[in-house]
Amino acid sequence: MSDCNFCKEIDFHEIIDCIVSALDAKDPYTAGHSERVSDMAIAVCDLLNLTEEQTQQIHIAAHLHDIGKIGVPDVVLLKEGKLTDDEWQKMKKHPEIGAEILSKSQHLSELKDIVLHHHERYDGKGYPSGLKGSDIPLGARVIAICDSIDAITSNRCYRKAHDFDFCYEEIKKNLGVMYDPEIGQLVLDNWKMIEHIGMKIK
Numbered sequence: 394m395s396d397c398n399f400c401k402e403i404d405f406h407e408i409i410d411c412i413v414s415a416l417d418a419k420d421p422y423t424a425g426h427s428e429r430v431s432d433m434a435i436a437v438c439d440l441l442n443l444t445e446e447q448t449q450q451i452h453i454a455a456h457l458h459d460i461g462k463i464g465v466p467d468v469v470l471l472k473e474g475k476l477t478d479d480e481w482q483k484m485k486k487h488p489e490i491g492a493e494i495l496s497k498s499q500h501l502s503e504l505k506d507i508v509l510h511h512h513e514r515y516d517g518k519g520y521p522s523g524l525k526g527s528d529i530p531l532g533a534r535v536i537a538i539c540d541s542i543d544a545i546t547s548n549r550c551y552r553k554a555h556d557f558d559f560c561y562e563e564i565k566k567n568l569g570v571m572y573d574p575e576i577g578q579l580v581l582d583n584w585k586m587i588e589h590i591g592m593k594i595k
Contacts, residue, residue: 431455433539440579451532454507461491473550507532514571534573557588
């Protein structure tokens with residue numbers, strides 16, 4: 394197998410792009426979302442002075458953070474309007490589904506905890522595990538704030554996009570509540586850069 398030329402020529406990032414494209418095809422409202430989140434995540438990693446290895450892990454995890462939505466029924470994922478309690482429970486399963494998908498890969502399995510916990514909240518009121526503060530993996534804390542920024546400023550099937558001024562205030566009032574306060578403050582202090590990245594391909 395090691396002598397297989399085809400195997401040697403496989404581009405790891407190209408495979409990831411294919412996986413993300415499958416999700417974009419399923420949910421057109423979030424097309425480009427993973428790319429913007431991953432680009433913001435790289436910028437935040439740079440602000441945190443993380444190592445190249447940490448940055449690459451978080452970058453790839455950001456690309457794949459919503460891959461579990463492939464397992465969410467279309468009637469829930471694409472619903473225009475408020476989800477019922479039962480529908481919301483199904484939607485909340487996507488981090489667990491995503492982590493399970495990544496666990497099948499020898500190389501991507503090390504990212505599964507980041508994907509699993511990207512909807513945890515700093516105050517411990519997130520899901521799926523209710524982790525709090527620094528118990529949440531660093532990569533998940535980075536992706537959480539980047540994910541929120543893009544979600545707030547993008548059109549969704551159930552609402553229009555908010556502007557970046559509104560988003561800034563939402564992030565600010567949720568420091569230490571939803572978001573890591575240190576990471577969040579760095580984001581706010583460099584808001585123009587984050588806004589520039591967040592406006593790509595919208």
